[in-house]
Amino acid sequence: MILNNLGHTGLRVSALGFGAMHINDERTTEAEAGALLNHVLDLGINLVDTARGYGLSEERIGRHLNTRRADFVLSTKVGYGVEGVPDWTYDCIVQGVERALKLMQTDWLDIVHLHSCPLHVLEQGEVVRALNDCRTAGKLRVAAYSGDNAEIDFALVCGAFGSLQTSVSICDQAHLNLRAARADHAGIGVIAKRPLAGAVWRHAQRPDDFAEGQYWDRFKAMSLPAKEDWADLALRFAAFHTGVASAIVGTAKPANLRRNIEAISRGPLPAELVVAVRAAFDQHGDAWPGLI
Protein backbone atom coordinates (compact mmCIF):
# COMPACT_ATOMS: atom_id res chain seq x y z
CA MET A 1 0.00 0.00 0.00
CA ILE A 2 1.23 3.46 -0.90
CA LEU A 3 1.67 5.75 2.13
CA ASN A 4 1.52 9.54 1.76
CA ASN A 5 2.34 12.42 4.06
CA LEU A 6 -0.80 14.10 5.30
CA GLY A 7 0.48 17.60 4.59
CA HIS A 8 2.87 18.69 7.32
CA THR A 9 1.01 16.92 10.13
CA GLY A 10 3.64 14.20 10.53
CA LEU A 11 1.01 11.53 9.88
CA ARG A 12 1.45 9.03 7.04
CA VAL A 13 -1.78 7.74 5.55
CA SER A 14 -2.57 5.04 3.00
CA ALA A 15 -3.59 6.27 -0.46
CA LEU A 16 -6.77 4.23 -0.02
CA GLY A 17 -8.55 5.00 3.24
CA PHE A 18 -11.65 3.42 4.71
CA GLY A 19 -14.83 5.47 5.07
CA ALA A 20 -16.70 3.79 7.92
CA MET A 21 -20.02 5.52 7.23
CA HIS A 22 -21.63 2.37 5.81
CA ILE A 23 -21.25 0.28 8.96
CA ASN A 24 -23.65 2.59 10.73
CA ASP A 25 -26.59 0.28 11.38
CA GLU A 26 -27.86 -3.29 11.65
CA ARG A 27 -27.85 -3.85 7.91
CA THR A 28 -24.25 -4.83 8.66
CA THR A 29 -24.19 -7.35 11.51
CA GLU A 30 -21.77 -6.94 14.39
CA ALA A 31 -19.76 -9.95 13.17
CA GLU A 32 -19.59 -8.54 9.63
CA ALA A 33 -18.51 -5.12 10.91
CA GLY A 34 -15.76 -6.67 13.04
CA ALA A 35 -14.50 -8.83 10.18
CA LEU A 36 -14.59 -5.90 7.73
CA LEU A 37 -12.71 -3.50 10.03
CA ASN A 38 -10.00 -6.06 10.70
CA HIS A 39 -9.81 -6.91 7.00
CA VAL A 40 -9.25 -3.20 6.27
CA LEU A 41 -6.14 -3.14 8.47
CA ASP A 42 -4.93 -6.55 7.26
CA LEU A 43 -4.99 -5.23 3.67
CA GLY A 44 -2.66 -2.36 4.62
CA ILE A 45 -5.24 0.45 4.79
CA ASN A 46 -4.24 2.58 7.78
CA LEU A 47 -6.76 5.45 7.69
CA VAL A 48 -10.20 4.83 9.18
CA ASP A 49 -12.69 7.70 8.95
CA THR A 50 -15.87 8.00 10.98
CA ALA A 51 -18.05 10.69 12.59
CA ARG A 52 -20.45 11.38 15.45
CA GLY A 53 -23.23 11.20 12.88
CA TYR A 54 -22.44 7.71 11.53
CA GLY A 55 -24.68 5.72 13.86
CA LEU A 56 -22.96 2.62 15.23
CA SER A 57 -19.72 3.28 13.36
CA GLU A 58 -17.63 4.85 16.16
CA GLU A 59 -18.78 2.31 18.73
CA ARG A 60 -17.92 -0.56 16.39
CA ILE A 61 -14.45 0.80 15.65
CA GLY A 62 -13.84 0.92 19.41
CA ARG A 63 -15.18 -2.57 19.94
CA HIS A 64 -13.37 -4.29 17.10
CA LEU A 65 -10.11 -2.37 16.70
CA ASN A 66 -9.17 -1.31 20.24
CA THR A 67 -6.39 -3.93 20.45
CA ARG A 68 -4.89 -2.65 17.18
CA ARG A 69 -5.05 1.05 17.96
CA ALA A 70 -1.37 1.75 17.21
CA ASP A 71 -1.77 0.25 13.70
CA PHE A 72 -4.03 2.90 12.22
CA VAL A 73 -4.80 6.60 11.92
CA LEU A 74 -8.22 7.30 13.43
CA SER A 75 -10.22 10.18 12.01
CA THR A 76 -13.56 11.39 13.33
CA LYS A 77 -15.80 14.45 13.26
CA VAL A 78 -17.52 16.49 15.95
CA GLY A 79 -19.64 19.59 16.46
CA TYR A 80 -23.12 18.26 17.24
CA GLY A 81 -25.00 15.51 19.00
CA VAL A 82 -23.82 15.81 22.62
CA GLU A 83 -26.77 15.36 24.93
CA GLY A 84 -27.73 18.48 26.87
CA VAL A 85 -25.18 20.69 25.07
CA PRO A 86 -26.05 23.07 22.21
CA ASP A 87 -24.45 22.14 18.87
CA TRP A 88 -21.51 24.19 17.60
CA THR A 89 -20.38 25.56 20.96
CA TYR A 90 -17.05 25.35 22.82
CA ASP A 91 -18.47 22.76 25.24
CA CYS A 92 -19.94 20.68 22.41
CA ILE A 93 -16.52 20.32 20.81
CA VAL A 94 -14.71 19.46 24.05
CA GLN A 95 -17.39 17.02 25.19
CA GLY A 96 -17.70 15.61 21.67
CA VAL A 97 -14.00 14.78 21.71
CA GLU A 98 -14.32 13.18 25.17
CA ARG A 99 -17.30 11.18 23.96
CA ALA A 100 -15.41 9.94 20.89
CA LEU A 101 -12.40 8.92 23.00
CA LYS A 102 -14.60 6.90 25.31
CA LEU A 103 -16.73 5.31 22.59
CA MET A 104 -13.70 4.32 20.53
CA GLN A 105 -11.82 3.04 23.59
CA THR A 106 -8.69 5.06 22.93
CA ASP A 107 -6.46 7.60 24.72
CA TRP A 108 -6.00 9.72 21.60
CA LEU A 109 -7.68 10.61 18.31
CA ASP A 110 -5.43 11.27 15.33
CA ILE A 111 -7.58 13.62 13.25
CA VAL A 112 -10.69 15.41 14.46
CA HIS A 113 -12.75 17.42 11.97
CA LEU A 114 -15.33 20.09 12.57
CA HIS A 115 -18.04 18.30 10.57
CA SER A 116 -19.60 20.71 8.05
CA CYS A 117 -19.38 23.55 10.54
CA PRO A 118 -21.25 26.58 9.10
CA LEU A 119 -19.09 29.44 7.88
CA HIS A 120 -20.36 32.03 10.38
CA VAL A 121 -19.55 29.67 13.28
CA LEU A 122 -16.07 29.04 11.93
CA GLU A 123 -15.49 32.78 11.60
CA GLN A 124 -16.68 33.41 15.14
CA GLY A 125 -13.77 31.24 16.32
CA GLU A 126 -15.04 29.58 19.51
CA VAL A 127 -15.26 26.03 18.12
CA VAL A 128 -11.88 26.37 16.41
CA ARG A 129 -10.37 27.43 19.76
CA ALA A 130 -12.04 24.46 21.49
CA LEU A 131 -10.63 21.98 18.96
CA ASN A 132 -7.14 23.40 19.31
CA ASP A 133 -7.42 23.37 23.12
CA CYS A 134 -8.16 19.62 22.84
CA ARG A 135 -5.07 19.26 20.68
CA THR A 136 -2.91 21.15 23.20
CA ALA A 137 -4.29 18.86 25.92
CA GLY A 138 -3.05 15.82 23.94
CA LYS A 139 -6.48 14.39 23.16
CA LEU A 140 -6.01 14.67 19.40
CA ARG A 141 -3.11 15.13 17.03
CA VAL A 142 -4.54 17.09 14.10
CA ALA A 143 -7.26 19.73 14.20
CA ALA A 144 -9.11 19.48 10.90
CA TYR A 145 -12.09 20.80 8.94
CA SER A 146 -14.55 18.80 6.85
CA GLY A 147 -16.65 20.53 4.22
CA ASP A 148 -16.61 22.27 0.86
CA ASN A 149 -16.78 25.59 -1.03
CA ALA A 150 -16.68 28.86 0.98
CA GLU A 151 -16.09 27.03 4.25
CA ILE A 152 -13.04 25.26 2.82
CA ASP A 153 -11.78 28.59 1.47
CA PHE A 154 -11.91 29.97 5.00
CA ALA A 155 -10.39 26.81 6.52
CA LEU A 156 -7.51 27.03 4.05
CA VAL A 157 -6.42 30.50 5.10
CA CYS A 158 -7.36 30.75 8.78
CA GLY A 159 -4.24 28.89 9.93
CA ALA A 160 -6.10 26.70 12.44
CA PHE A 161 -6.24 23.39 10.58
CA GLY A 162 -3.57 20.84 9.68
CA SER A 163 -5.83 18.84 7.41
CA LEU A 164 -9.05 19.14 5.39
CA GLN A 165 -11.61 16.59 4.26
CA THR A 166 -13.45 17.60 1.12
CA SER A 167 -15.30 16.02 -1.81
CA VAL A 168 -13.03 14.96 -4.69
CA SER A 169 -14.26 12.68 -7.46
CA ILE A 170 -14.86 12.57 -11.20
CA CYS A 171 -18.24 14.25 -10.49
CA ASP A 172 -16.99 16.68 -7.82
CA GLN A 173 -13.93 18.63 -8.90
CA ALA A 174 -14.58 22.06 -7.38
CA HIS A 175 -11.66 21.55 -5.00
CA LEU A 176 -9.15 20.63 -7.65
CA ASN A 177 -8.19 23.93 -9.19
CA LEU A 178 -7.14 26.76 -6.88
CA ARG A 179 -7.97 25.09 -3.59
CA ALA A 180 -5.86 21.95 -4.05
CA ALA A 181 -2.84 24.01 -5.02
CA ARG A 182 -3.35 26.34 -2.04
CA ALA A 183 -3.59 23.44 0.40
CA ASP A 184 -0.47 21.88 -1.05
CA HIS A 185 1.43 25.15 -0.80
CA ALA A 186 0.37 25.63 2.83
CA GLY A 187 1.29 22.06 3.81
CA ILE A 188 -2.33 21.27 4.69
CA GLY A 189 -3.24 17.61 4.21
CA VAL A 190 -6.26 16.72 2.06
CA ILE A 191 -8.48 13.68 2.53
CA ALA A 192 -10.81 13.05 -0.43
CA LYS A 193 -14.31 12.13 0.70
CA ARG A 194 -16.92 10.49 -1.56
CA PRO A 195 -14.10 9.58 -3.98
CA LEU A 196 -16.29 7.24 -6.08
CA ALA A 197 -19.10 9.79 -6.29
CA GLY A 198 -21.22 7.15 -4.57
CA ALA A 199 -20.58 4.81 -7.52
CA VAL A 200 -23.66 6.28 -9.21
CA TRP A 201 -23.01 4.50 -12.51
CA ARG A 202 -24.47 1.38 -10.84
CA HIS A 203 -27.98 2.85 -10.77
CA ALA A 204 -30.48 2.56 -13.60
CA GLN A 205 -32.68 5.27 -11.99
CA ARG A 206 -31.69 8.60 -10.41
CA PRO A 207 -30.94 7.89 -6.70
CA ASP A 208 -33.15 9.61 -4.09
CA ASP A 209 -30.20 10.64 -1.92
CA PHE A 210 -29.51 14.36 -2.43
CA ALA A 211 -25.79 14.16 -3.26
CA GLU A 212 -26.01 10.90 -5.18
CA GLY A 213 -28.89 12.28 -7.25
CA GLN A 214 -26.76 15.27 -8.21
CA TYR A 215 -23.77 13.06 -8.96
CA TRP A 216 -26.00 10.89 -11.16
CA ASP A 217 -27.07 13.99 -13.14
CA ARG A 218 -23.46 15.12 -13.46
CA PHE A 219 -22.22 11.68 -14.49
CA LYS A 220 -24.79 11.57 -17.31
CA ALA A 221 -24.07 15.16 -18.41
CA MET A 222 -20.30 14.62 -18.53
CA SER A 223 -20.62 11.92 -21.24
CA LEU A 224 -17.31 10.36 -20.36
CA PRO A 225 -15.90 7.78 -22.78
CA ALA A 226 -17.42 4.39 -21.87
CA LYS A 227 -15.39 2.35 -19.41
CA GLU A 228 -15.71 -1.23 -18.30
CA ASP A 229 -14.49 -0.47 -14.80
CA TRP A 230 -15.78 2.89 -13.59
CA ALA A 231 -14.69 2.24 -10.01
CA ASP A 232 -11.10 1.82 -11.19
CA LEU A 233 -11.21 5.08 -13.15
CA ALA A 234 -12.97 7.04 -10.40
CA LEU A 235 -10.73 5.87 -7.59
CA ARG A 236 -7.46 6.38 -9.42
CA PHE A 237 -8.63 9.84 -10.52
CA ALA A 238 -9.35 10.93 -6.94
CA ALA A 239 -6.59 9.14 -5.05
CA PHE A 240 -3.71 10.24 -7.25
CA HIS A 241 -4.71 13.85 -7.76
CA THR A 242 -2.03 16.32 -6.68
CA GLY A 243 -2.34 17.13 -3.01
CA VAL A 244 -4.72 14.28 -2.11
CA ALA A 245 -3.16 12.15 0.62
CA SER A 246 -5.92 9.56 0.90
CA ALA A 247 -9.23 8.72 -0.77
CA ILE A 248 -11.64 7.31 1.79
CA VAL A 249 -13.95 4.94 -0.06
CA GLY A 250 -17.05 3.79 1.77
CA THR A 251 -18.05 0.16 1.47
CA ALA A 252 -19.56 -2.58 3.55
CA LYS A 253 -18.38 -5.27 1.11
CA PRO A 254 -15.02 -7.05 1.48
CA ALA A 255 -15.01 -7.85 -2.26
CA ASN A 256 -15.21 -4.14 -3.17
CA LEU A 257 -12.52 -3.37 -0.63
CA ARG A 258 -10.21 -5.77 -2.42
CA ARG A 259 -11.15 -4.37 -5.84
CA ASN A 260 -10.27 -0.92 -4.58
CA ILE A 261 -6.89 -2.12 -3.30
CA GLU A 262 -6.22 -3.56 -6.76
CA ALA A 263 -7.19 -0.29 -8.43
CA ILE A 264 -4.79 1.67 -6.22
CA SER A 265 -2.01 -0.78 -6.99
CA ARG A 266 -2.40 0.12 -10.71
CA GLY A 267 -1.22 3.66 -9.89
CA PRO A 268 -2.23 6.99 -11.47
CA LEU A 269 -4.41 7.10 -14.59
CA PRO A 270 -2.74 7.96 -17.90
CA ALA A 271 -2.32 11.75 -18.07
CA GLU A 272 -4.53 12.11 -21.16
CA LEU A 273 -7.43 10.39 -19.38
CA VAL A 274 -7.09 12.75 -16.41
CA VAL A 275 -7.17 15.71 -18.81
CA ALA A 276 -10.33 14.32 -20.46
CA VAL A 277 -12.09 13.85 -17.11
CA ARG A 278 -11.10 17.36 -15.99
CA ALA A 279 -12.32 18.85 -19.29
CA ALA A 280 -15.66 16.99 -19.08
CA PHE A 281 -16.24 18.52 -15.65
CA ASP A 282 -14.93 21.98 -16.48
CA GLN A 283 -17.59 22.42 -19.17
CA HIS A 284 -20.05 22.70 -16.26
CA GLY A 285 -17.60 23.76 -13.53
CA ASP A 286 -19.13 26.98 -12.20
CA ALA A 287 -22.58 25.42 -12.00
CA TRP A 288 -21.32 22.42 -10.01
CA PRO A 289 -20.13 23.33 -6.51
CA GLY A 290 -18.67 20.81 -4.06
CA LEU A 291 -21.33 18.63 -2.44
CA ILE A 292 -21.14 18.10 1.32
Ligand SMILES: NC(=O)c1ccc[n+]([C@@H]2O[C@H](COP(=O)([O-])OP(=O)(O)OC[C@H]3O[C@@H](n4cnc5c(N)ncnc54)[C@H](OP(=O)(O)O)[C@@H]3O)[C@@H](O)[C@H]2O)c1
Ligand atom coordinates in the same frame (compact mmCIF):
# COMPACT_ATOMS: atom_id res chain seq x y z
N1 LIG B 1 -17.36 14.75 5.86
C1 LIG B 1 -18.50 14.55 5.27
O1 LIG B 1 -19.42 15.36 5.34
C2 LIG B 1 -18.67 13.29 4.49
C3 LIG B 1 -19.76 13.14 3.64
C4 LIG B 1 -19.84 11.97 2.90
C5 LIG B 1 -18.88 11.00 3.06
N2 LIG B 1 -17.84 11.18 3.93
C6 LIG B 1 -16.79 10.15 4.11
O2 LIG B 1 -16.43 9.65 2.85
C7 LIG B 1 -16.60 8.23 2.83
C8 LIG B 1 -17.03 7.77 1.48
O3 LIG B 1 -18.22 8.44 1.08
P1 LIG B 1 -19.44 7.65 0.42
O4 LIG B 1 -19.46 6.29 0.95
O5 LIG B 1 -20.64 8.51 0.54
O6 LIG B 1 -19.09 7.68 -1.12
P2 LIG B 1 -18.07 6.85 -2.08
O7 LIG B 1 -16.94 6.31 -1.30
O8 LIG B 1 -17.81 7.74 -3.22
O9 LIG B 1 -18.99 5.67 -2.62
C9 LIG B 1 -19.43 4.66 -1.77
C10 LIG B 1 -20.30 3.71 -2.54
O10 LIG B 1 -19.51 3.04 -3.54
C11 LIG B 1 -19.73 1.64 -3.46
N3 LIG B 1 -18.44 1.02 -3.80
C12 LIG B 1 -17.29 0.98 -3.09
N4 LIG B 1 -16.33 0.34 -3.77
C13 LIG B 1 -16.88 -0.05 -4.96
C14 LIG B 1 -16.40 -0.74 -6.10
N5 LIG B 1 -15.15 -1.19 -6.17
N6 LIG B 1 -17.27 -0.95 -7.12
C15 LIG B 1 -18.55 -0.50 -7.08
N7 LIG B 1 -19.05 0.15 -6.01
C16 LIG B 1 -18.23 0.40 -4.97
C17 LIG B 1 -20.21 1.36 -2.07
O11 LIG B 1 -21.16 0.33 -2.07
P3 LIG B 1 -20.88 -1.14 -1.46
O12 LIG B 1 -21.11 -1.05 0.01
O13 LIG B 1 -21.86 -1.95 -2.21
O14 LIG B 1 -19.44 -1.47 -1.79
C18 LIG B 1 -20.89 2.66 -1.64
O15 LIG B 1 -22.27 2.62 -1.87
C19 LIG B 1 -17.65 7.97 3.92
O16 LIG B 1 -17.62 6.65 4.41
C20 LIG B 1 -17.24 8.97 4.95
O17 LIG B 1 -16.16 8.46 5.70
C21 LIG B 1 -17.72 12.32 4.62
